[in-house]
Amino acid sequence: MEELDEDRLSSLPKIVLHRILSRLPEEDAARTSALSKAWLDTWYTFPILSFTASKFMEMSPEQPMEYSERMRKTLGFCNYVKRSILRFRDQNLAIKEFKLKMNSSNLRRISKDVDIWLKLACECGVE
Numbered sequence: 740m741e742e743l744d745e746d747r748l749s750s751l752p753k754i755v756l757h758r759i760l761s762r763l764p765e766e767d768a769a770r771t772s773a774l775s776k777a778w779l780d781t782w783y784t785f786p787i788l789s790f791t792a793s794k795f796m797e798m799s800p801e802q803p804m805e806y807s808e809r810m811r812k813t814l815g816f817c818n819y820v821k822r823s824i825l826r827f828r829d830q831n832l833a834i835k836e837f838k839l840k841m842n843s844s845n846l847r848r849i850s851k852d853v854d855i856w857l858k859l860a861c862e863c864g865v866e
Contacts, residue, residue, distance in 0.1 A: 749774070749778060
């Protein structure tokens with residue numbers, strides 16, 4: 740029997756691929772973007788946005804982070820969240836769910852950013 744080189748999964752309708760992503764743990768869903776251009780596009784249009792500051796910043800209890808490094812990573816996290824939401828707004832895509840997980844010390848520093856993110860997410864139809 741011959742092996743097929745065809746990728747049938749990637750050719751499924753985007754709504755089906757989104758359904759598949761919604762059933763995966765967040766990190767695995769994100770990893771699918773490396774599979775192919777079709778999966779990258781699927782990930783970029785996946786309507787469930789979930790952001791976890793500690794995962795993004797790779798904080799380790801064994802090695803405390805210098806203040807300047809923490810601020811650099813916080814700024815990177817803020818830019819990533821904003822770019823992600825703006826991508827949905829600019830493409831007129833709806834956001835089904837918006838999840839943001841961060842500790843209170845981060846929240847105090849970036850409360851204005853969080854206000855902007857929530858406003859943008861609401862403009863994209865998040866409930």
